[in-house]
Amino acid sequence: MRDDRTEALGRWYARHARDLPWRVPPGDGERPDPYRTWLSEVMLQQTTVAAVKDYFARFTTTWPDVRALAAADDADVMAAWAGLGYYARARNLLKCARTVVADHDGVFPRTEAALLALPGIGPYTAAAIAAIAFQERAVVVDGNVERVMTRLGAIETPLPAAKPEIRALADRLTPEDRPGDHAQAVMDLGATVCTPKSPACVICPLRDHCAGRKAGIAESLPRKAPKAPKPERRGYVYLARNGTDYLVETRPPKGLLGGMLAFPTSEWSETPLPAAPFDARWRDAGEVRHTFTHFHLTLKVLTTAKRGNPDRGEWARLDPEALPTLFAKAHRAAFPSK
Template identity: 60%
Template sequence: MDAKRSSVWPAIADDLLRWYDAHRRDLPWRARPGEAADPYRVWLSEVMLQQTTVATVRPRFAAWIARWPDVASLAAADEAAVMAAWAGLGYYARARNLVKAARMVVANHGGAFPSSEAGLRALPGLGAYTAAAVAAIAFGERAVVVDTNVERVVARLFAIHQPLPGARPAIRAAADTITPDARAGDFAQAMMDLGSSICTVRAPRCLLCPIRGACRALAEGAPERLPTKAAKRARPTRYGTIFWLERDGAVWLVRRPEKGLLGGMRALPTGPWNYEPPALADAPAAAEWRMLETRVRHGFTHFEIDLALAVARGDAQGEGEWWPIAELDGAGLPTLFAKAVVAVRKEGVA
């Protein structure tokens, strides 16, 4: 580890920080200039922003802070309530790890976040990026912060043509050479602001870029072609059945297994998800199931699912809970099942 190495290209950091001082975005989790950052807010925002857009996170961050304003309150929270509060944000392991990490901070660190990159990296849900980002932004440590924005900016700045993900080590090494000792957090956020507003994926606004003079990809003439990426695999379609079992104005909900897809989330029962057309296997009850006309299609990262909707009235078997249909909005269902609820409300159970 060479955590205290100064940048090789100080002029790049200087130009970028000057630009940042004039154009920085005003974001709810960002401390005002001169104010101390709150590690809890920095951490929470970084986790929410993992693979998730600023526009999506903005309102969710505010609601979360209103409910759990500090680590101690989150550590004391009921995990099911936390999972429900995360519903719709996706990548639900983030919510499970949020609770685990908060409890570790309280139990093992006296309620204060570790300030070193290595200490942060030991908490669940903090990988290389997030640990570096929190160390830099919340604690001012010099850390090499590489997210997808920084990858793009650096790949262009140094004209790294090797495809991702193979290019990651080279990109990180290059990022290290421009990371300054001072204002590490501002530098990281400046790189991300630059990537999101100037050095964009499709049509970079190079005329507005504060470091265009140093950009080798611009000199080569086609910065928008970098970074290059390995080809992606096709997304297969799977099929399955969602079961809507109703009794006395309530519907039968289950909790999905902790690990795997939508892990730990409240859900409608489903059968197995196969590459064949759906059947009534694994129904939560022996009842007179009726198939609705509407089907639910939903895309995940690596496959698409096409689900039939089976509805019935009757008693349930196994583990689960009756949930008042009128209060389903508060159940914290992932989007896939929220779509099913809309479909059932439209067609009715009869």
């Protein structure tokens, strides 16, 4: 027997589901494409829907299925991903596509367990693909779901310790039939109604069932344990421009921004040493600051117009704004538009 909360949410979703390019509308009858579901879920990790839409459109136009993506050149995929951030996702995207083609004849496995065995697919993504693309009952929990569940159940345990309680409640509400629509309904509710600040409780389909609203604490949930301050790192970035050519290098395949085209840099540490790619009179163009998941980074920007013989990298004609955000920032610092 379906839970009353699940029924109310399903009715709301049938009327208010977001129109997203990777989604099949509720009641449409069309089966979602596992490739598009997987691609969108990977892109949406720690990234907003608004930021993902254009990238999703470009990827699916250039590589319309998993076989096309698996056959793509690494550099082309990394370049297409530039600006979306969290670049390990792009590397894992290629690994996963190639594994699906090599080990599964180009067909995504249908079960949560089998999906979890693919490169770059964690518990959330495996559950989401299984539920949405294959209608396997799987408990899908992302940030939006966490917020809805903590408020619905008045779960006051701080995150991340609250995760088992949140998952247990989400599990109780997940139906056997149409689990994909249910998962997307909870995510849509969190994104549009049960928002982090000023939740619109008056129009929420679960308002009469929400223990957090009844207790007057909904807006304060979920609770979060205090975060440790992020460490600070520093470094140097070198912008050599000669006419329309720039000196660039491909970063090592592992590590931050791995495999991405970038301007040469020094190490990133508390006490970095200069590491110019060639001898020149490097001009100080200020600093840029960027925050990664685990640390803040400040780079001193140095520039020259000399076309030297570099120890590393190569001269190339490119659009600096197509580089990862950190290096696009450095370019704007070195060569501000007039």
